Amino acid sequence: MKKWIPIASGLATGLLAATVFFADLSPGDRNEAIAESSKNKTNAEKVYVPFGEKDEYYLFASGGHSGQMFIYGVPSMRHIRTVPVFSPDSATGYGFDKHSKEMMGGFTWGDLHHPAFSETNGDYDGKYMFATDVGNSRAAVMNLETFTVKDIIDVPNTSGPHCAAFVTENTEYMFLPTRFAVPIGREYAPLDDYSEKYRGVMSAVTFDEKKEKLNIAYQVALPPWSYDLSDAGKKVSADWAVMTTYNTEEATTNLEINASQADRDFIVLFNWKELEQMVKDGKYDEVTGQKMIFPEKHKGGMYLVPVAKSPHGVDVTPDGKHFIASGKLAPSMTVFSFEKAFKAIENKEFAGERNGIPILKYESVMEKEVNPENALGPLHTQFDDQGMAYTTMFISSEIVKWDPKTGETLDRVPVQYSPGHSVAAEGDTVAPDGKYLIALNKIAKDSYLSVGPSHPESMQLIDLRGDKMEVIQSAPVNPEPHYAQMIKADKIKTITVYPKDEKNPDAVYNQEETRIERKGNEVHVYGIAMRSKFIFDAKAERPDQIEVKKGDKVFIHLTNIDFDQDITHGFAINGYDLNIEVQPGQTNTVEFTADKAGTFPIYCTNFCSALHQEMTGYFLVKP
Numbered sequence: 309m310k311k312w313i314p315i316a317s318g319l320a321t322g323l324l325a326a327t328v329f330f331a332d333l334s335p336g337d338r339n340e341a342i343a344e345s346s347k348n349k350t351n352a353e354k355v356y357v358p359f360g361e362k363d364e365y366y367l368f369a370s371g372g373h374s375g376q377m378f379i380y381g382v383p384s385m386r387h388i389r390t391v392p393v394f395s396p397d398s399a400t401g402y403g404f405d406k407h408s409k410e411m412m413g414g415f416t417w418g419d420l421h422h423p424a425f426s427e428t429n430g431d432y433d434g435k436y437m438f439a440t441d442v443g444n445s446r447a448a449v450m451n452l453e454t455f456t457v458k459d460i461i462d463v464p465n466t467s468g469p470h471c472a473a474f475v476t477e478n479t480e481y482m483f484l485p486t487r488f489a490v491p492i493g494r495e496y497a498p499l500d501d502y503s504e505k506y507r508g509v510m511s512a513v514t515f516d517e518k519k520e521k522l523n524i525a526y527q528v529a530l531p532p533w534s535y536d537l538s539d540a541g542k543k544v545s546a547d548w549a550v551m552t553t554y555n556t557e558e559a560t561t562n563l564e565i566n567a568s569q570a571d572r573d574f575i576v577l578f579n580w581k582e583l584e585q586m587v588k589d590g591k592y593d594e595v596t597g598q599k600m601i602f603p604e605k606h607k608g609g610m611y612l613v614p615v616a617k618s619p620h621g622v623d624v625t626p627d628g629k630h631f632i633a634s635g636k637l638a639p640s641m642t643v644f645s646f647e648k649a650f651k652a653i654e655n656k657e658f659a660g661e662r663n664g665i666p667i668l669k670y671e672s673v674m675e676k677e678v679n680p681e682n683a684l685g686p687l688h689t690q691f692d693d694q695g696m697a698y699t700t701m702f703i704s705s706e707i708v709k710w711d712p713k714t715g716e717t718l719d720r721v722p723v724q725y726s727p728g729h730s731v732a733a734e735g736d737t738v739a740p741d742g743k744y745l746i747a748l749n750k751i752a753k754d755s756y757l758s759v760g761p762s763h764p765e766s767m768q769l770i771d772l773r774g775d776k777m778e779v780i781q782s783a784p785v786n787p788e789p790h791y792a793q794m795i796k797a798d799k800i801k802t803i804t805v806y807p808k809d810e811k812n813p814d815a816v817y818n819q820e821e822t823r824i825e826r827k828g829n830e831v832h833v834y835g836i837a838m839r840s841k842f843i844f845d846a847k848a849e850r851p852d853q854i855e856v857k858k859g860d861k862v863f864i865h866l867t868n869i870d871f872d873q874d875i876t877h878g879f880a881i882n883g884y885d886l887n888i889e890v891q892p893g894q895t896n897t898v899e900f901t902a903d904k905a906g907t908f909p910i911y912c913t914n915f916c917s918a919l920h921q922e923m924t925g926y927f928l929v930k931p
């Protein structure tokens with residue numbers, strides 16, 4: 309009976325609200341409103357994931373200038389986790405502990421753009437996630453067993469690798485071209501020398517899975533243009549990749565006007581196997597410690613395809629036969645054919661060159677131009693399981709579904725308000741799922757409760773299963789997703805606890821081994837965190853106390869010996885501006901100088917048990 313009352317009163321309230329809401333409407337409007345209300349109820353059911361059940365997909369949305377990655381569940385659109393990548397995060401101790409601090413390389417922020425999953429045979433394999441930092445020109449890799457970043461590299465000679473990361477079919481490479489042209493090595497050169505001295509450099513980055521390390525295999529010195537987006541080929545085009553360019557005018561000021569003068573910019577089409585062979589054959593120059601191919605010196609493997617001006621996305625169809633690009637200032641999408649491009653290359657149907665790179669004729673590679681009525685600002689295209697294309701229209705605020713084979717417009721759905729990218733379920737694989745598409749909208753305006761003049765961004769979930777596309781959920785998101793990837797949840801196999809690593813000299817798995825060692829002015833603490841205490845030296849009168857002298861260099865190696873799901877401990881020293889985390893079974897190190905004398909409480913920051921509040925100690929610094 310207790311349970312029944314709230315449900316019954318809930319129903320009554322609902323009916324009352326509906327009656328009040330519909331009271332002022334004419335019978336026609338009223339029926340429409342009732343239909344709309346029941347449609348919303350159906351949509352709510354489509355996204356509802358009851359307790360005990362899990363979402364069907366993970367969504368990894370780039371966090372833009374937050375430097376982080378946002379993890380959501382689909383279809384519920386619940387935010388599950390924020391994983392720090394290029395920016396520090398005190399909640400997880402990222403950028404505070406020794407390993408992540410070293411990876412951050414002294415940088416305090418990043419601009420995380422395009423995320424990409426590792427692939428096997430053109431399918432997401434659920435092992436790793438790659439991302440690039442436009443703000444400080446870096447690349448990172450995240451392990452998906454633990455959702456933690458394993459490696460970050462600087463990408464030399466590159467300023468803002470915006471056009472990445474998109475991986476080849478078997479994660480052989482990701483290609484990182486630059487958004488901003490700079491002189492090689494970032495040497496000083498006046499902007500009057502732009503066309504002669506500035507270059508747009510592309511880096512071919514490899515990933516060593518055993519060592520979990522990224523590496524730059526080679527670079528290519530491209531013309532001084534801006535490189536916007538890219539995609540790797542698939543199946544028949546697996547050895548190839550494409551990327552869009554803008555400012556092929558080589559303007560150096562007021563780009564808004566000056567970089568939109570020419571009717572066409574270019575798609576760079578390149579064969580990475582040929583470039584790889586050129587490097588093997590020594591056809592490169594050694595520049596700032598990198599192997600760099602200069603196309604004006606060593607020809608081959610690289611071509612230009614004219615495209616409607618100032619394009620954003622370029623997307624390879626799941627069958628690998630076509631690539632689709634759209635001038636963001638033009639009203640149409642263009643379908644290009646790889647087969648036609650290969651023929652034109654074979655027949656050397658070139659129309660001049662730029663910086664030693666041959667230009668293919670637009671007519672030789674273009675298959676069709678698609679121009680849906682009044683659709684404006686096509687930016688990015690995704691695909692479903694039937695090979696149908698979905699293009700975001702930034703200016704006309706909609707998603708247009710169309711058939712790349714016939715060019716026919718099949719459906720359109722408005723989104724609120726300016727979709728930059730979109731992401732389809734398993735969208736960049738050779739076999740997309742087709743169920744869902746998410747519009748990543750740049751401007752949310754009045755979508756959510758106001759939080760002041762600056763609003764959150766918005767992600768809208770679109771159901772692709774019916775005859776008509778339908779927006780079924782809207783979720784706010786922090787600034788600012790540029791692109792996202794959606795993967796089947798069962799492909800990701802996380803671990804529950806970190807396995808014991810007996811070879812790790814910093815790890816301590818039983819209380820007897822805990823100790824505090826002094827080496828000159830270095831103090832090494834080998835401690836344990838467990839429910840609900842810290843043990844830094846089990847033999848000491850107060851095992852949870854650390855005492856050092858002012859100026860000592862302190863290393864705290866802490867192992868969480870609770871090999872239990874979700875028992876994470878934190879370690880903070882009050883007043884010392886540091887906090888780290890040890891997940892179940894994990895050993896972590898924090899290194900700092902005890903530059904303040906005094907008495908500083910230590911406490912566990914991550915709620916771990918009923919006696920969490922008692923999980924404390926003292927850090928004493930003798931003057």
Ligand SMILES: [Cu+2]
Pocket residue numbers: 838839840876877878912913914915916917920923
């Ligand atoms: Cu704790």
